[in-house]
Amino acid sequence: MAARVTTLAFLGVEARPVEVEVQLTAGEQKFVLVGLGDKAVAESRERVRAAFAGLGLAMPGRRIICNLAPADLPKEGSHYDLPIALAVMAAMGVIPPDALEGWAAMGELSLDGRITASAGALPAAVAAGALGLGLICPEASGPEAAWSGSTPILAPPSLVALVNHFRGTQALSPPEPGALTEGAPAPDLREVRGQETARRALEIAAAGGHNLLLTGPPGAGKSMMAARLPGLLPPLSAAELLETSMVHSVAGLIARGELTRARPFRAPHHSATMAALTGGGARIRPGEASLAHNGVLFLDELPEFSAQALDSLRQPLETGEITVARAAGHVRYPARFQLVAAQNPCKCGKGGEGRGACGRAPRCQVDYRARVSGPFLDRIDLHVEVPAVRA
Numbered sequence: 001m002a003a004r005v006t007t008l009a010f011l012g013v014e015a016r017p018v019e020v021e022v023q024l025t026a027g028e029q030k031f032v033l034v035g036l037g038d039k040a041v042a043e044s045r046e047r048v049r050a051a052f053a054g055l056g057l058a059m060p061g062r063r064i065i066c067n068l069a070p071a072d073l074p075k076e077g078s079h080y081d082l083p084i085a086l087a088v089m090a091a092m093g094v095i096p097p098d099a100l101e102g103w104a105a106m107g108e109l110s111l112d113g114r115i116t117a118s119a120g121a122l123p124a125a126v127a128a129g130a131l132g133l134g135l136i137c138p139e140a141s142g143p144e145a146a147w148s149g150s151t152p153i154l155a156p157p158s159l160v161a162l163v164n165h166f167r168g169t170q171a172l173s174p175p176e177p178g179a180l181t182e183g184a185p186a187p188d189l190r191e192v193r194g195q196e197t198a199r200r201a202l203e204i205a206a207a208g209g210h211n212l213l214l215t216g217p218p219g220a221g222k223s224m225m226a227a228r229l230p231g232l233l234p235p236l237s238a239a240e241l242l243e244t245s246m247v248h249s250v251a252g253l254i255a256r257g258e259l260t261r262a263r264p265f266r267a268p269h270h271s272a273t274m275a276a277l278t279g280g281g282a283r284i285r286p287g288e289a290s291l292a293h294n295g296v297l298f299l300d301e302l303p304e305f306s307a308q309a310l311d312s313l314r315q316p317l318e319t320g321e322i323t324v325a326r327a328a329g330h331v332r333y334p335a336r337f338q339l340v341a342a343q344n345p346c347k348c349g350k351g352g353e354g355r356g357a358c359g360r361a362p363r364c365q366v367d368y369r370a371r372v373s374g375p376f377l378d379r380i381d382l383h384v385e386v387p388a389v390r391a
Contacts, residue, residue, distance in 0.1 A: 035068025143257025178257025216386030264295030
C-alpha cells in the first residue's frame with residue numbers, strides 16, 4: 001500500500017510544497033524516514049508511533065518507508081509529524097484513500113495524539129491557497145491560518161478528531177480569524193519636555209522615513225524619544241500587516257491568531273551578534289532587522305555593537321531585504337525598517353564639556369565614534385546632537 005500527503009517546507013517566509021510519500025513493503029518491521037530531514041524530523045517517527053499507541057492503533061507489522069520529496073531540499077522542524085502520521089494512516093486504510101486529496105497538512109504531535117501548535121501557519125496557509133489546496137493545521141494555529149483569506153482551513157485538536165472528520169462521524173467547523181488589535185498604546189511624544197531640536201528631528205524622521213542618530217550624554221532623553229517614534233507613525237496598511245505578520249509567524253510570535261496594526265519596535269541589546277540582527281542559526285530564523293520589518297529598529301549604545309554586526313546591516317538599509325547564504329541554500333527575509341540609533345559622546349559618557357567632562361577629550365570622543373564605520377553612518381540621514389537637560 002502507498003499514500004501521499006502534501007506539506008510545506010519553510011525557506012524564510014516562503015513555503016515550498018513537499019510530498020510525504022509512505023509505502024508499506026514486505027521485510028523487517030522498521031520505520032525508515034528519508035529525504036534530508038534534520039534531527040526534529042528524524043524524531044517524528046517516535047512521536048508518530050507514540051501518538052498511534054495513544055489512539056489504540058498499532059503500527060503495521062511491515063517495513064514503512066517514508067520519503068520527503070524533493071529529497072535534496074532540507075527539511076527542518078516538527079511540523080512534519082502530522083503529514084507523516086496522515087500518510088501512514090492512509091496507507092493502512094484508517095483514512096479513506098481520497099480523503100486527503102486537496103489538502104496540505106502541518107503540525108506537531110504530542111504523545112497522546114493531540115496536535116500542538118507550530119510556527120508558520122500563516123505563510124503555510126497562503127502557500128497552500130496558491131497551490132489550490134486547503135490547510136490542515138493545529139487547533140491553536142487555526143485563527144492565525146484563517147487570516148490567509150479564501151484558503152479552506154481545518155484545525156483539529158487531535159488525530160482522532162481529524163479521523164472522525166474524514167470518516168464523516170464528527171464534522172469540524174472552519175476556524176475564525178483571530179482578533180485584529182491596535183496594539184498597546186505607544187508612548188506619547190508629549191511626555192518629553194525640552195529638547196525642541198531633537199523633537200523636531202524625530203517628527204521629520206517620522207514624516208520622511210529617515211534614519212536617525214541621536215548623540216548626547218546619559219540622561220538627555222535619547223532612548224525616551226526613540227521609543228516614541230512608533231507613536232508618530234501611521235498604523236500598518238493591509239499589505240504591510242500581511243508582510244509583517246508572516247515574518248512574525250515564522251518566528252512563532254503570533255499568539256492565538258491575534259494580529260496588530262501597531263508598527264514593530266525592536267530594541268536589541270548591544271551584545272547582539274550578527275546572526276541575531278540579520279538572521280541565521282541552525283534553522284535560519286529571522287533576526288531583529290526582519291522582525292522590525294515595516295517598523296523601527298532601535299540600536300542604543302551604537303558604538304558598543306560589534307563592527308561586524310553593524311556592517312551586516314548596511315545591505316538591508318539599502319535594499320530592504322536580507323539574504324542569508326548557507327551551503328544548503330539561500331534564505332531571504334524582508335527587512336525594510338527605520339533605523340534609530342543613540343550614542344554617548346565618548347566612552348566616559350559626558351564628552352568634553354560641562355560638569356563631569358572627560359579628561360581625555362577630544363581623543364576619547366574620536367576613538368569612541370571611530371568604532372562605527374563611515375559607510376554605516378553614511379546610511380543615516382539625520383545626525384542630531386542631544387544636549388544635557390537641566391532640572
